[in-house]
Amino acid sequence: MHDLVTQGHTARKRFGQNFLQDQNVIANIVRAINPSADDNIVEIGPGLAALTTPVSEKVNKLHVIELDRDLAKRLRENPFLSPKLEIHEADALKFDFSTLGSKENPVRVFGNLPYNISTPLMIHLFSQSEVIKDMHFMLQKEVVTRLAAAPDSKDYGRLSLITQYYCKVIPIMEVKPNAFRPAPKVTSAVVRLVPYDKKPYEVKDIRKLEQVLALAFNQRRKTIHNSLRGFISDEELLNLGISPQLRAENITLQQYCQLADMLLDKNIENVNQTQS
Missing domain, CATH: 3.40.50.150 (Vaccinia Virus protein VP39)
Known part of the structure; x- marks a missing residue:
């Protein structure tokens, strides 16, 4: 056949x-x-x-x-x-x-x-x-x-x-x-x-998660302090248990979801600019 x-x-x-x-x-x-x-x-x-x-x-x-x-x-x-x-x-x-x-x-x-x-x-x-x-x-x-x-x-x-x-x-x-x-x-x-029927971690807006991931991984050798500079402060990172000196690959899905919700709560729209 x-x-x-x-x-x-x-x-x-x-x-x-x-x-x-x-x-x-x-x-x-x-x-x-x-x-x-x-x-x-x-x-x-x-x-x-x-x-x-x-x-x-x-x-x-x-x-x-x-x-x-x-x-x-x-x-x-x-x-x-x-x-x-x-x-x-x-x-x-x-x-x-x-x-x-x-x-x-x-x-x-x-x-x-x-x-x-x-x-x-x-x-x-x-x-x-x-x-x-x-x-x-x-x-x-x-x-x-x-x-x-x-x-x-x-x-x-x-x-x-x-x-x-x-x-x-x-x-x-x-x-x-x-x-x-x-x-x-x-x-x-x-x-x-x-x-998943019920996701282990849920974000309020999936677009914000995609934006945070783009910022973090566009230049993955940068520290998260540098890649998120201007959007999320070191103090805010530390409040989530994230060292500002970590790189993108060191951060968990749960932490990225928390960062995405933080961006949404801060009402930051223009996060597509590549940081220098």
């Missing part, structure tokens, strides 16, 4: 296409997703159906979002897959996932994400996390490392903090380049992201 879909398609660089072909890897990913018949489940970028096929065998219905019209046509014309699929020819970066799910019936999302859009796509999904039950993604290994990074490490940064604000991050497995066609130049990894 898989061969009927894979024949004759050349990977398109502009879509960042690297097609998964290792059957053991595919089986392990499907096992990690653990789809069940009644799941409200959606695949981003089904490509040549490497994951679509085994997942569709376990569910009653599978939504797929595919930007490549040729691949969408192949899926629509596939006699084995098409009865199970609802195909959305769309850009996942602009897709409204609330059209597929709700708080009462959240969607499960999975996909082998193109490396060139993986970060903005995850940010887009986080903004709709209230209608998402969980996400399983194939990403560059270094991206998964950043998603899961803890304070005091070089991998800890804005992506780590925004992801961990919304989700529990669970790395699943590494995937070598030879599992794909064409083989990418980097090792990949699979991660499970589970949006």
Whole structure:
């Protein structure tokens, strides 16, 4: 069945296409997703159906979002897959996932994400996390490392903090380049992201958290005293238990949330200026 879909398609660089072909890897990913018949489940970028096929065998219905019209046509014309699929020819970066799910019936999302859009796509999904039950993604290994990074490490940064604000991050497995066609130049990894029903730390305005993180990490070798100078005083930092001599990677998510709320309470709007 898989061969009927894979024949004759050349990977398109502009879509960042690297097609998964290792059957053991595919089986392990499907096992990690653990789809069940009644799941409200959606695949981003089904490509040549490497994951679509085994997942569709376990569910009653599978939504797929595919930007490549040729691949969408192949899926629509596939006699084995098409009865199970609802195909959305769309850009996942602009897709409204609330059209597929709700708080009462959240969607499960999975996909082998193109490396060139993986970060903005995850940010887009986080903004709709209230209608998402969980996400399983194939990403560059270094991206998964950043998603899961803890304070005091070089991998800890804005992506780590925004992801961990919304989700529990669970790395699943590494995937070598030879599992794909064409083989990418980097090792990949699979991660499970589970949006929190109740966030461990809540901010009053998510935009303020994003602004504080931008200030702190734009020049991450600066001390927090320097990067937040003019917005938050050393005394205010010390009142939150933050030494002004710490750098961006030394500060916890909880502390960044407190700083974001402080900025909001101080009614500081113009925080996008890079400090000299």
